Structure formats: structure tokens, C-alpha cells
Amino acid sequence: MLDKKSSEFLEELLITPSPTGYESGGQKLWMDYLSEFTDKVEADAYGSAVAKLTTSSDVMTVMLEAHADEIGMVVQHISDEGFIYLNKLGGSDSTIARAKRVFIHGKEGRVTGVVGNTAIHLQDKKNGGGKQPEWKDIFVDIGAESKEEALEMVQIGDPVTYTDEVEYLNDEIITARALDNRIGGFAIAQVMKRLASVRKDLKVNVIALNSVQEEVGGFGARMMSYRHMPDAAIVTDVTHATDSPGIDSREHGLVKLGKGPTVQHGGANHPAVVAHIESAAEANKIDIQHEATSVRTGTDTDSIFYQRTGIPSALVSVPIRYMHSPVETASLNDLEKMIELMTESVLAMAPDQTFTTL
Numbered sequence: 001m002l003d004k005k006s007s008e009f010l011e012e013l014l015i016t017p018s019p020t021g022y023e024s025g026g027q028k029l030w031m032d033y034l035s036e037f038t039d040k041v042e043a044d045a046y047g048s049a050v051a052k053l054t055t056s057s058d059v060m061t062v063m064l065e066a067h068a069d070e071i072g073m074v075v076q077h078i079s080d081e082g083f084i085y086l087n088k089l090g091g092s093d094s095t096i097a098r099a100k101r102v103f104i105h106g107k108e109g110r111v112t113g114v115v116g117n118t119a120i121h122l123q124d125k126k127n128g129g130g131k132q133p134e135w136k137d138i139f140v141d142i143g144a145e146s147k148e149e150a151l152e153m154v155q156i157g158d159p160v161t162y163t164d165e166v167e168y169l170n171d172e173i174i175t176a177r178a179l180d181n182r183i184g185g186f187a188i189a190q191v192m193k194r195l196a197s198v199r200k201d202l203k204v205n206v207i208a209l210n211s212v213q214e215e216v217g218g219f220g221a222r223m224m225s226y227r228h229m230p231d232a233a234i235v236t237d238v239t240h241a242t243d244s245p246g247i248d249s250r251e252h253g254l255v256k257l258g259k260g261p262t263v264q265h266g267g268a269n270h271p272a273v274v275a276h277i278e279s280a281a282e283a284n285k286i287d288i289q290h291e292a293t294s295v296r297t298g299t300d301t302d303s304i305f306y307q308r309t310g311i312p313s314a315l316v317s318v319p320i321r322y323m324h325s326p327v328e329t330a331s332l333n334d335l336e337k338m339i340e341l342m343t344e345s346v347l348a349m350a351p352d353q354t355f356t357t358l
């Protein structure tokens with residue numbers, strides 16, 4: 001299980017808002033942490049960050065990737081009465097937005113608001129009141145009496161996040177806002193820490209990349225993988241645990257919480273990299289689950305694998321329930337196993353490792 005310092009780092013990452021396009025808070029923490037045990041840490045213009053462990057100039061380089069951003073909302077409009085209308089940043093779900101507390105991250109600091117929820121007694125049921133709202137129906141009350149008063153605290157374009165923080169349901173199960181994908185950034189940091197502690201066994205160069213702007217199209221990963229052009233990539237993100245009520249496994253497959261990280265097959269996932277990860281799992285007795293992708297992985301893997309002349313890539317994921325909600329829920333055992341899986345996959349790579357299908 002995680003040691004105290006690691007758990008503290010995870011919790012700090014989770015409570016530091018990093019909505020898409022505004023990731024600098026989380027990225028600073030991540031870079032600080034990684035600078036303690038890696039050879040070099042740097043960021044690009046848009047704020048994607050890399051940390052490097054360099055073994056030699058004539059061995060292959062593997063990249064470990066996660067995305068740093070979380071979904072959120074953005075201030076779209078302020079009414080004359082001082083109510084704030086939102087739009088989504090990434091795939092936020094308007095149907096769960098009402099009756100929540102939010103932080104608006106303004107230039108002058110954080111402003112607390114509540115998302116208005118018309119009382120059940122007052123809902124205009126005939127005209128759609130109480131039905132599943134769209135973003136245009138969602139408004140935030142920050143206690144301002146007018147547009148002018150609201151504008152003293154917030155402005156159009158300020159990012160917004162839910163206030164929810166970290167809780168544990170028991171020793172194993174963690175729930176928080178933004179487990180997607182702060183646990184990925186945490187995982188690659190832990191992998192680098194472990195690799196740094198067994199430096200003599202490491203035969204390849206390793207770059208950990210924590211990318212911005214995944215939730216709106218995988219843009220940070222695209223910029224940074226083009227820049228660094230590794231010989232292979234292992235990407236980590238969260239995936240859907242489909243073992244809570246109401247999900248049809250015939251349509252979505254069956255992935256269970258607490259039964260290990262998943263390895264994905266198909267699409268951008270290079271069969272030889274997938275096979276390498278599966279053999280590392282087998283050699284180290286790490287239980288894994290399998291999932292299939294039909295067209296796209298829906299992760300940064302899609303942005304990385306086709307850069308320049310191609311980067312053999314594979315996706316490993318931590319299952320979470322209730323993705324893209326403020327109560328995302330994961331198993332710390334799955335997280336621990338995924339860190340082990342990535343660490344062992346890198347340690348099993350040879351200096352001249354190549355991945356081909358023919």
C-alpha cells in the first residue's frame with residue numbers, strides 16, 4: 001500500500017483544481033515532487049510537464065503518460081440579477097450539476113457558489129422544470145445582487161470546479177473529484193520514484209509525461225510526444241468499472257472495481273507493447289483485466305501513437321465508477337497494482353527493445 005508521503009501527495013493532487021486549460025496548480029505540485037528523484041523536469045509552453053530518468057544516449061526511450069487536466073465548467077454569462085451561467089469544460093454532465101457547491105477560480109481568488117436548484121414545490125413541471133437540465137439551464141448563485149457586483153468577483157471565462165474533496169469509503173476505496181486523471185499523474189510519478197530507487201536495474205531511458213488538455217482532444221500529449229518522440233509509450237488513464245447497477249456488459253464489457261488494472265486491446269494499442277505488458281503481469285503475478293476498443297481508445301493514446309512515423313503505444317487503466325462526476329470512485333489496490341505493472345513493464349525492457357508486428 002501507499003506510504004504516508006505518497007498518500008499525502010495523492011491527496012494534494014486531488015484537492016488542487018486543474019481544469020482543462022488551467023492545469024498549472026497541479027502541474028507545479030507534480031513537477032516539484034518529481035524533481036526530488038528524477039534527472040530533469042521541464043514544461044512546455046502550454047504547461048505539459050515531463051520528468052526524465054536518463055540511462056544512456058544509446059538505449060531506447062519509453063514514455064509513461066497520463067493527463068493532468070480534469071473536466072470542469074466555465075463562466076459563460078452573467079445575468080443582470082447576478083446569476084452566473086456555465087458551460088462545460090470537457091465532458092461534464094449537466095444532469096448532475098444542480099444543488100452542488102462550486103468554486104469559481106477568479107483572478108482575485110476563489111469564489112464559492114451554489115448551483116441553483118429550484119425547490120421541488122416550485123418546479124414548473126409542465127414546462128420541463130425538474131427534468132434533466134442542459135448547461136443553459138444551469139446557474140450559479142454567488143450571493144451577488146447584480147451583474148456589476150458579480151463582475152467584481154468573477155469574469156467571463158473563469159474556470160469552475162466542484163468543491164468535493166477526498167473521502168475514503170474504507171481502507172481500499174477512495175472517492176474524489178478528478179480521480180480522472182489525477183491518479184494517472186500520481187501513478188507515473190510513483191513509477192518514476194520506484195525506477196529511480198532501482199537505477200542499476202534500469203536499462204532504458206524513461207520520460208514521464210503529464211499532459212494538459214486531454215479532456216478536450218488530447219492536445220498536450222500530441223505536442224509533447226511529437227517533441228520527445230520516444231521509441232514506445234505506456235499510457236495510463238482511468239477506465240469505466242462497469243460493475244455498478246444499470247450498465248449492460250453486453251454493450252460495455254465487464255470491468256470490476258478491485259480486480260486489477262485493465263489492459264486494452266485494439267486501435268492505437270500496439271499488439272507487441274500489449275504483449276510485453278501482459279508478460280510483465282504474468283511474471284510478477286499481477287492480476288489484470290482486459291478490455292477491447294472498437295475505434296478510439298478515448299484517451300491520450302489516440303494522440304500519441306501516430307506522431308511522426310509512429311510510436312508503439314499501449315493503454316493501461318485504473319477502473320473507476322461514476323466517471324466525470326464529483327464522486328468518482330476507485331480502488332487503491334488497483335492503483336497500486338497498476339504502478340507495479342508499469343514499473344515492471346519498464347524494468348523488463350532491453351536497451352535495444354523494439355516493438356514490431358511482423
Ligand SMILES: [Zn+2]
Nearest residue numbers: 180181237238
Ligand atoms: Zn481521463
